[in-house]
Amino acid sequence: MPLFAQFVIGPPGSGKSTYCAAVQSLLVNSHRPVTLVNFDPAAEFVPYKADIDIRELVNFQKICESEACGPNGALLGCFRVLEDNFSWLTERLPTTENPYLIIDFPGQIELYLSCESIHKLIHRLQTTLDLRAVILNLVDCGRCLDSSSFLSSCLTSLSLLVNLSLPFLNILTKADIYRDSDQFEIDLEEMLSCENLETLMVWNEASKFSALHNAICGLLEDFQLIRYELLSVKDPQLLAAVIREADHACGYLLR
Numbered sequence: 667m668p669l670f671a672q673f674v675i676g677p678p679g680s681g682k683s684t685y686c687a688a689v690q691s692l693l694v695n696s697h698r699p700v701t702l703v704n705f706d707p708a709a710e711f712v713p714y715k716a717d718i719d720i721r722e723l724v725n726f727q728k729i730c731e732s733e734a735c736g737p738n739g740a741l742l743g744c745f746r747v748l749e750d751n752f753s754w755l756t757e758r759l760p761t762t763e764n765p766y767l768i769i770d771f772p773g774q775i776e777l778y779l780s781c782e783s784i785h786k787l788i789h790r791l792q793t794t795l796d797l798r799a800v801i802l803n804l805v806d807c808g809r810c811l812d813s814s815s816f817l818s819s820c821l822t823s824l825s826l827l828v829n830l831s832l833p834f835l836n837i838l839t840k841a842d843i844y845r846d847s848d849q850f851e852i853d854l855e856e857m858l859s860c861e862n863l864e865t866l867m868v869w870n871e872a873s874k875f876s877a878l879h880n881a882i883c884g885l886l887e888d889f890q891l892i893r894y895e896l897l898s899v900k901d902p903q904l905l906a907a908v909i910r911e912a913d914h915a916c917g918y919l920l921r
């Protein structure tokens with residue numbers, strides 16, 4: 667039986683846990699079964715009731731102390747514990763028809779770019795449980811207000827896409843704060859589609875990096891690998907649209 671899942675990733679504070687809580691509430695209200703998984707061992711608070719919680723398996727503070735490392739090292743240590751206790755996870759997975767997981771991941775990018783455990787975890791879920799997952803990469807609109815920050819976010823998204831090798835959606839969060847403001851340096855609709863970047867981006871032409879910037883824009887446009895969906899948890903239509911895209915990308919709609 668296939669296991670459908672949304673892996674919710676993105677920088678600290680981008681709105682991952684808030685999105686997970688909003689999806690849980692919307693799906694439960696539509697009588698659609700969902701299992702919410704907290705995979706952030708360092709979370710002091712999550713705004714939802716987790717069905718599976720990594721904090722029950724591993725104690726983040728104790729890992730910091732026993733491995734004498736800082737928070738990033740301890741996070742990698744926690745995922746190694748999960749890797750060694752894979753059955754702890756599989757025993758807790760739902761056995762209902764068409765199980766649908768929402769997994770709230772930590773914000774540290776190192777986890778996805780340099781931690782083998784995540785790749786092994788995904789591989790084991792794919793091979794043992796017929797996992798059909800989509801990555802939702804959440805990015806705060808506020809981090810994309812100027813051309814350089816937006817381009818930097820695009821490159822991070824591209825790097826994650828290449829590294830994780832799964833269906834991938836980029837989501838610009840907190841649209842309610844920024845959508846109607848004039849704070850964006852480039853047009854929001856063009857940002858979402860990642861089209862005409864070369865002409866729209868605002869660079870200091872005297873900068874020695876402007877040729878590099880233009881070349882990166884050309885790469886993004888030529889291969890059309892990145893585009894963004896808009897999200898505000900306060901807007902039920904935007905939230906429903908993101909869930910629909912995710913259902914489509916992981917194959918849930920075709921089950």
Ligand SMILES: Nc1nc2c(ncn2[C@@H]2O[C@H](COP(=O)(O)OP(=O)(O)OP(=O)(O)O)[C@@H](O)[C@H]2O)c(=O)[nH]1
Nearest residue numbers: 677678679680681682683684773840897898899900
């Ligand atoms: N206005 C508004 N605020 C939001 C939205 N989504 C999240 N937030 C706020 O953004 C802040 C961070 O949200 P979290 O869900 O904790 O972010 P996170 O990505 O889980 O953060 P970490 O777990 O620390 O990596 C909170 O104060 C949320 O209330 C949104 O759509 N609109």
Ligand SMILES: [Mg+2]
Nearest residue numbers: 682683706709
């Ligand atoms: Mg969180």
